[in-house]
Amino acid sequence: MIEAKVDIVEAKEKKAKPDPENLSFGKIFTDHMFTMEYTREKGWFNPKIEPYAPIELDPAAMIFHYSQSVFEGLKAYLDPEGHIQLFRPQENFKRMNRSNQRLSIPLINEELVLDYLKQLLTLEKDWIPSADGTSLYIRPFIFATESSLSVAPAHSYKFIIILSPVGSYYPEGIHPVSIQIEHDYTRAVRGGTGTAKTGGNYSAGYIAQAKAAEQGHAQVMWLDGVEKEYIEEVGSMNVFFKINGQVVTPELNDSILAGVTRKSIIELLHDWNIDVVERKISVSEIHEAYKEGTLEEAFGAGTAAVISPIGELSWGEEVMIINGRQTGDLTKSLYTTLTGVQTGKLPDPYGWTVKIKV
Amino acid sequence: MIEAKVDIVEAKEKKAKPDPENLSFGKIFTDHMFTMEYTREKGWFNPKIEPYAPIELDPAAMIFHYSQSVFEGLKAYLDPEGHIQLFRPQENFKRMNRSNQRLSIPLINEELVLDYLKQLLTLEKDWIPSADGTSLYIRPFIFATESSLSVAPAHSYKFIIILSPVGSYYPEGIHPVSIQIEHDYTRAVRGGTGTAKTGGNYSAGYIAQAKAAEQGHAQVMWLDGVEKEYIEEVGSMNVFFKINGQVVTPELNDSILAGVTRKSIIELLHDWNIDVVERKISVSEIHEAYKEGTLEEAFGAGTAAVISPIGELSWGEEVMIINGRQTGDLTKSLYTTLTGVQTGKLPDPYGWTVKIKV
Numbered sequence: 001m002i003e004a005k006v007d008i009v010e011a012k013e014k015k016a017k018p019d020p021e022n023l024s025f026g027k028i029f030t031d032h033m034f035t036m037e038y039t040r041e042k043g044w045f046n047p048k049i050e051p052y053a054p055i056e057l058d059p060a061a062m063i064f065h066y067s068q069s070v071f072e073g074l075k076a077y078l079d080p081e082g083h084i085q086l087f088r089p090q091e092n093f094k095r096m097n098r099s100n101q102r103l104s105i106p107l108i109n110e111e112l113v114l115d116y117l118k119q120l121l122t123l124e125k126d127w128i129p130s131a132d133g134t135s136l137y138i139r140p141f142i143f144a145t146e147s148s149l150s151v152a153p154a155h156s157y158k159f160i161i162i163l164s165p166v167g168s169y170y171p172e173g174i175h176p177v178s179i180q181i182e183h184d185y186t187r188a189v190r191g192g193t194g195t196a197k198t199g200g201n202y203s204a205g206y207i208a209q210a211k212a213a214e215q216g217h218a219q220v221m222w223l224d225g226v227e228k229e230y231i232e233e234v235g236s237m238n239v240f241f242k243i244n245g246q247v248v249t250p251e252l253n254d255s256i257l258a259g260v261t262r263k264s265i266i267e268l269l270h271d272w273n274i275d276v277v278e279r280k281i282s283v284s285e286i287h288e289a290y291k292e293g294t295l296e297e298a299f300g301a302g303t304a305a306v307i308s309p310i311g312e313l314s315w316g317e318e319v320m321i322i323n324g325r326q327t328g329d330l331t332k333s334l335y336t337t338l339t340g341v342q343t344g345k346l347p348d349p350y351g352w353t354v355k356i357k358v
Numbered sequence: 359m360i361e362a363k364v365d366i367v368e369a370k371e372k373k374a375k376p377d378p379e380n381l382s383f384g385k386i387f388t389d390h391m392f393t394m395e396y397t398r399e400k401g402w403f404n405p406k407i408e409p410y411a412p413i414e415l416d417p418a419a420m421i422f423h424y425s426q427s428v429f430e431g432l433k434a435y436l437d438p439e440g441h442i443q444l445f446r447p448q449e450n451f452k453r454m455n456r457s458n459q460r461l462s463i464p465l466i467n468e469e470l471v472l473d474y475l476k477q478l479l480t481l482e483k484d485w486i487p488s489a490d491g492t493s494l495y496i497r498p499f500i501f502a503t504e505s506s507l508s509v510a511p512a513h514s515y516k517f518i519i520i521l522s523p524v525g526s527y528y529p530e531g532i533h534p535v536s537i538q539i540e541h542d543y544t545r546a547v548r549g550g551t552g553t554a555k556t557g558g559n560y561s562a563g564y565i566a567q568a569k570a571a572e573q574g575h576a577q578v579m580w581l582d583g584v585e586k587e588y589i590e591e592v593g594s595m596n597v598f599f600k601i602n603g604q605v606v607t608p609e610l611n612d613s614i615l616a617g618v619t620r621k622s623i624i625e626l627l628h629d630w631n632i633d634v635v636e637r638k639i640s641v642s643e644i645h646e647a648y649k650e651g652t653l654e655e656a657f658g659a660g661t662a663a664v665i666s667p668i669g670e671l672s673w674g675e676e677v678m679i680i681n682g683r684q685t686g687d688l689t690k691s692l693y694t695t696l697t698g699v700q701t702g703k704l705p706d707p708y709g710w711t712v713k714i715k716v
Contacts, residue, residue: 025507026418026507027505027506027508029417029418054415054416054417055416057412057413057415058412058413059387059391059410059412060522063421063422063557064501064518064557065429065497065499065557065560066557066560066561067425067427067557067560067561068561069422069423071422071423102565103561103562104565104568137507139418139423139507141422143422144561147385148384148385149383149384149431149495149497150384151560151563151593151594152567153561153564160417160422164418184549185550186547186548186549186550188550189547189550190544191583192544192550192562192583193558193562198425198558198561198562199422199423199426199558200551200556200559200561202423202424202425202509203424203425203427203461203462203502203511203558204461205509206426207459207460210462210511225547225548225549225584235509236509
């Protein structure tokens with residue numbers, strides 16, 4: 001472990017820890033945060049672990065006007081020995097740099113930033129919940145701070161990592177949800193920002209999400225922006241289908257976010273000798289498979305839920321019930337294995353986990 | 359004039375006014391700003407004119423993570439009698455509500471907000487520069503303030519208006535620029551956020567802008583996201599062409615921003631009995647017209663520049679020189695008339711201007 005130099009200012013007063021039985025998602029934050037600044041002259045500088053506190057920004061700070069920002073999301077767990085464990089954090093910082101590139105934000109030193117995160121987690125270890133399904137959610141983000149209304153990349157930025165103890169995504173156990181295939185609203189298109197984890201991609205989807213919720217669905221399934229025929233993502237997750245024994249997932253293109261959970265699932269399936277293919281998948285094809293009775297399972301995959309089984313898929317007037325609205329066997333195995341490896345309850349033969357021994 | 363109730367807290371110390379001969383764009387701000395808050399319980403409340411000062415936000419404030427924000431841009435001028443004059447401000451607040459709608463942000467009361475703006479301008483009248491081409495740029499904006507990492511519309515927002523004295527867009531006189539037609543990067547697509555004035559649309563374009571600048575061009579011309587053939591906008595402006603005596607501009611669709619300057623130009627041309635048509639325009643068609651010698655003029659249109667003549671249009675290896683790189687006669691007339699009406703130097707037979715008599 002490198003031990004990059006960071007100034008640490010400890011919080012004078014520590015907050016009370018939340019009830020581990022009643023954790024929500026991203027509402028409560030720990031005592032400290034990591035911050036670092038960027039200017040053209042200095043590059044990234046002033047790495048600091050300091051008390052979690054409000055940020056002061058000029059009203060002309062570019063983040064308020066042109067949304068030049070990127071973020072990441074990952075989780076820390078306590079393994080059965082009480083060590084802090086991360087799941088493929090290098091992948092998150094690698095992706096953050098790809099997002100930075102797309103948003104014209106200066107790149108970060110991935111190794112250094114991972115080391116800063118480790119030091120922050122070491123200090124905040126007591127905040128990592130250990131109940132089943134709980135974790136410490138990690139949110140690194142970067143945004144433009146320069147005060148200027150010029151429509152141009154900022155000359156100054158802030159990088160922050162905040163931590164939030166989060167509850168199980170499935171307090172009542174994993175259960176399949178109902179999804180609406182969205183035809184009118186578009187998440188992303190080739191040449192756009194779909195492959196980047198940038199704020200604009202998320203708020204742009206709220207209106208479609210509200211429409212789906214009004215009709216009783218949990219999430220929307222996004223189609224490609226050009227032909228409105230090929231499946232891209234579900235909510236803010238990647239998506240997988242099991243058709244006639246084969247697992248298929250949309251191939252990465254210029255508009256789909258390359259998920260870390262997605263990548264891990266593909267690698268797991270290869271290891272299990274289960275046929276898995278990345279390719280274009282049309283809604284018509286899914287509908288055909290449904291009618292023929294070969295659409296066996298479907299699920300979303302992302303950091304927050306890990307795996308989110310799809311029980312029902314609505315496409316206009318058509319409703320496709322998948323696996324009798326039950327979580328499929330493969331979906332279940334993937335969930336159990338992934339969460340097992342992530343939390344250290346199962347061995348990690350893949351070298352995915354990073355332990356912090358304190 | 360309504361005179362909506364606003365709390366006014368005057369700044370104790372006033373800043374020195376900038377040199378009117380050396381004004382930049384959006385770097386210097388006046389002594390006061392207007393602010394207003396929103397919660398689900400109270401709606402929009404606490405309208406306040408207060409000293410221009412930094413804003414405090416929790417690091418989990420949703421604006422940093424999911425870019426739920428909208429903005430507007432308009433200008434105030436001093437007319438020859440010394441009265442404050444606005445240009446079609448109702449159009450800006452109407453559009454702000456259309457943007458709010460798309461971004462799942464609560465609507466504002468357009469009339470009330472215009473009245474708040476008038477009161478702010480009245481207080482800041484001395485900040486309105488009067489030299490040729492200068493104005494007081496007005497930036498209303500709204501952003502999500504709730505502290506939560508949920509991917510969902512915020513429950514609380516802030517609405518702010520800041521003011522910046524700005525210099526002439528053309529310190530050396532209006533002059534045509536070189537534009538590159540962008541094929542790979544996409545500004546917006548049907549079903550996306552292109553018709554909304556939201557931050558994400560702007561930072562998403564920086565990378566293409568940098569590519570164009572590297573090749574010596576001032577701006578990019580954006581094509582539609584589906585066929586990559588139809589012209590949509592230029593930089594952050596609408597675009598017009600004069601072909602064989604007829605003026606054409608891309609028709610408003612689900613991805614083009616409905617500009618106030620665009621609308622005013624169309625109305626002016628109608629009034630002048632000049633043939634103007636809103637329709638789809640392909641790059642091939644522009645190239646054909648160029649080869650036939652009927653591509654007479656081209657210009658961008660937006661609040662910042664008002665009119666920005668295009669002298670050169672690059673499309674891959676092809677370079678189209680328009681009107682010998684000179685500003686065309688119609689382009690010039692439109693610029694003179696629009697800026698004349700905006701500044702009160704020309705009469706306003708259209709009822710476009712709003713005067714604030716103080």
